[in-house]
Amino acid sequence: MFRRREPVPFAFLAEADRFRSNVTPPPPDRASVGQIAGRWLLGLTIVAGLVGSLVLGMPALETDHASTGSQQSQASDGR
Template sequence: MSRRGEPVPFAFVADADRFRSNVEPPPRERATAGELAGRALLTLVVVAGLVGSLLLAWPALDVRLDEQGQRQEAVQER
């Protein structure tokens, strides 16, 4: 394989690392009132769902140690 006879300009390679484009991306579009209302409504629905599921599951999460102790005593007496 033959190599190119031209030397590589190392100054150009060093400048390439520091190069910054002068082209700016377009500014972000602002959300419309409808989009903001939709996001707020979606957030409200998600939070309400989490709270509702917690309220519905609350009885199942309630552990009553007194009733369990009485049940175990009744089983042991038999």
């Protein structure tokens, strides 16, 4: 980390970047059954939305070879 080049009159200021607390933080609250179920439901909804958009969007992304061939044959017949 950043080191000071000039001397510091108080040693605790010089070593402040290396200070570690001896106080342990409280343990995190456990999620309730409703919160866990809500997280699963939200995750499943997002995944279902992504899968649904792929299922509905894939036909629009496909190239239609049959209509392309018929358009080319019509254009060649008209000349």
